[in-house]
Amino acid sequence: MNGGAALLWLACGLGVAAVGVLRFAWSLPHRSAAWNSAGWAALAACVLCGGWSAGAWGVSVAALCTMAAAFAVLAVAGWRAPPGKATGSNRRMGMLPEPGEPHIGRRLVTFLLVMPGGLLAALAIALAVRGSGLALGWGEANANVGGLFAVPLAWGVLCTILLMQARRGQAITLLVCGVAGAPFIVGGMGA
Amino acid sequence: MKLVPSSSTVKNALGAHAAIGLLAGALLYLVCLSGTVLVFYQEWQRAEQSDAPEMAQISPDAVQRGVEAVMASERGKPATTHLYIHLPVAKLPRTTITTDSQAVHLDAAGNVASPEENGWSEFLYALHYTLHLPGLYGMTVVGVLGMLMLALSLSGLIAHPKIFRDAFRLRARHRGGVGLSDWHNRLSVWTLPFGLAIGLTGAVIGLGSVTVYVVADRYYGGDVAAVYATVFGKEAKPDPAKAPLPDVAAALRYMQAHYPQVAVTYATLHDPGTAGQHVQIAGDHPRRLIFGEYYNFDAEGRFEGSAGLADGAIGQQAAASNYKLHFGNFGGLPVKIAYALFGLALTVVCATGVYIWLGKRQRRGVSEPRLRAAWNGVIWGAPAALLVTLAARFALGNAAPFTTIFWSFLAGAILVSVVRGRPAPRGSHGPDRLR
The missing domain is CATH 1.20.1270 (Substrate Binding Domain Of Dnak; Chain:A; Domain 2)
Structure with a gap:
């Protein structure tokens, strides 16, 4: 494996690790600057390694790996989510006039x-x-x-x-x- | 320091997000859906005409014979201004020649084998590229939609200050609108780099004509080609006097000898058969986002230089990188599968956005069953219409009127859905989580 390919694998690994660290950081009951920083730093390192390995192409491949990892984690979260009945927002957007509002x-x-x-x-x-x-x-x-x-x-x-x-x-x-x-x-x- | 927008900013951003989403919703959905399917453009072409001759490579002399045969078949017709030779590559191992009036496949010996028949793939391409609107108008409309994707990403980020903190919170089975919002927000946030890349590259491609027209009008005496020439290189001065066909084989041999690491993807013959003709060869560089570099040759196949897309100004490289980044053809099947997955996620984001808005209105007591029914018609009608056109391709052949079938079916689906849409008792119509 040449240096460029090794760096690209490292970039992808860092992206996947960043998703894992952020998943952990954002699940903590209190905000943890250290874990948050570690997650974002891993993401930044992922971009840098991707760039070093093969420029914009490397960054793109590493980004796709990272997003795929996030989707996998998200799929697990969705699968494990218990049923619930919390009421969603009913906040007005004001996009269309409601009855009695001639604002076209x-x-x-x-x-x-x-x-x-x-x-x-x-x-x-x-x-x-x-x-x-x-x-x-x-x-x-x-x-x-x-x-x-x-x-x-x-x-x-x-x-x-x-x-x-x-x-x-x-x-x-x-x-x-x-x-x-x-x-x-x-x-x-x-x- | 925390960067938390004020509640009024959040409210205004949410309003802006909804306004843009509703303005562009249906068309954006169609563009995302068609783009997702179009990721496999080459695969669709192969499926449409599975008996077309395929080859790992073709010799320069065979290509020359093919060019001569095609040009001979066009004697007496209006002269073609551009002749494209699509050379075999791993994802589409075929040699195809396209002129202003026809497209044919060559066999490995350079004989004309059969007409190209990829009507459905072209229909799909046109749906994504122009929404079947005329040329530049269609591209501009789709470009505007790309710009609106950027605006939706930005307004969505401002409108949801906790969107990163909640990035893994997916209450998929919650009803009452919460589950739907979670799907929308989570898929949005994790496709954000993808959505920004797709939106920006699509908008640059689509709106490029408008920008170039304005720049040309202001600084280049209205010469649009002169603006493009600064980025992609300029074409030779036309000279309509008759001349023997150019020596494409010599140009291809030069590429094999001097650029063996470059995969030649296609060659363009400008004004073939005239004294002003020249040959342009596009070569794909491994591990690059640029669609390729242009290598220019004169009619005798003598190398004249490259355009600089691979190693020229950073602007040239950026402009040349738009296409692969947008279409996802820069890393083989794994990247294509990733693009299809994230494209599908963006399509779901478009669909759920309007459902969220409808649900909020319904929870405030503003029930709009027909509007919801119309949206149901778009969401389910569009993929169904695509499937019907695909079925028509294999049942009726390449000449089936795909555009008419698609839009008629979609309009019918919306109409039927609206006509059948009745105000239903609370909790009895449609999946509750869609509210």
């Missing part, structure tokens, strides 16, 4: 702000990432790919933030994104 118009505005508005803001951020990358000497390929990755990441984060905010906060968030992208959209930066 407000929800439509929220949709427009989050989806088309969020996309435009994310594109502004992407242009800013690309332009800033070029200014920092990333090179054209890195800057363009930075922009490609920035759109879904920024839009996903914006989606969450905008839906958690009141209308005024939403306006400020979108404005900040617009200002960040303005030098690259209307100015000549990033060319």
Whole structure:
């Protein structure tokens, strides 16, 4: 077995061990910083060893091993779970109006702000990432790919933030994104 | 220091999580379900046409003969702009040539053996990639769904401050909604790295066209190809003047001699039969996430250089790593099985999310039997519709109208479920744990 393969096995082993340690730590009646840290440290070591063994490929394989181990532990927990009748949450989400709540118009505005508005803001951020990358000497390929990755990441984060905010906060968030992208959209930066 | 969000933050995040889940629920479910089945894309292709010639390898001269035979069969037709030669690899040991108008299998000697017949696999691929919507529109919609997966992961984490602490707590047999929430939350948290990877790579692939269009419009005079060229390398300038077919065999021999560790997966002939033609060979690198490196050759098979996907800028390597990471074809059958398992878990997460929301409303006295019935129709109708299309493939053949069958069956399943959905006395309809 060569060094890379041994490291990959070690990464997978650390991932499985991390699941076991965290399972133990989170089952304790009181929070144990030591056991929690040990579990998270094993996870971090798993990622590092995976990376050392074969870069992103090694990290991916080690992550799959770790998740598979967690699923196995979870399956045992589900199998052993006794029947119960605890009442689930009935907390309101406010997604659909309940009887007597004619708020469809407000929800439509929220949709427009989050989806088309969020996309435009994310594109502004992407242009800013690309332009800033070029200014920092990333090179054209890195800057363009930075922009490609920035759109879904920024839009996903914006989606969450905008839906958690009141209308005024939403306006400020979108404005900040617009200002960040303005030098690259209307100015000549990033060319 | 503890990072515990305030109760109002948790409440707002839960609202955001529900809003995104309900907005995307059904389509996200379809994309996750089809993606789970699509993990075995190559295996489905082999099952669809089990009598297609298979081989561990094919000689460069046989490939050249195959290219010439296929091009000869297209005389008098509009000239193909791209000719793809899919070379035998372990997961799909076949040689297939695809042009703008046909796809055929070659035998090991390079003779055209039979037309490619993988209609169901392509139907499944299109369902996952575009939801059967037209080209770029479909890809963009699916890209948006990938972005929403990221948003769901983020809002779900904020909305459940104890989600890690409870990561092994699965009250699977609890009724009254608790069991359902536990399944949803546990599967979500343990598929989080997978969900983030799938969501991000899917969103980058799907939304890439929109981003590239904007960047091209702003900085490249509207030339979309010029933006892609910075990452994947550029194509040669077209020259439509007639020319003999390129020497693919020479290019393949060069690969065997100079890159023996690289598994050649396919070759692309750009503008074959014209003076502007050139050959691009994709080679798979072992223990890498990149889909491959592009090795470029001129028409005489002389090596001109590689695109840099394997060893170029980090951005090029990251962009090239999107595909294997998304489709799970980077580690043989064990990785595929893991992807199918986690894909199934994500599908269950999509399904249970809406049931949790319906259950909460029901516990507050807002009963919506038809909405629940419609969701039941989606959840059970979609896999049933997939099975019906698969049955149609083997009963009716490759030309069966899979898309029409799938969507008609699914629409019918939802309709029947809604029509049959009646307000039921409490505790008497559907599995109680689904509330």
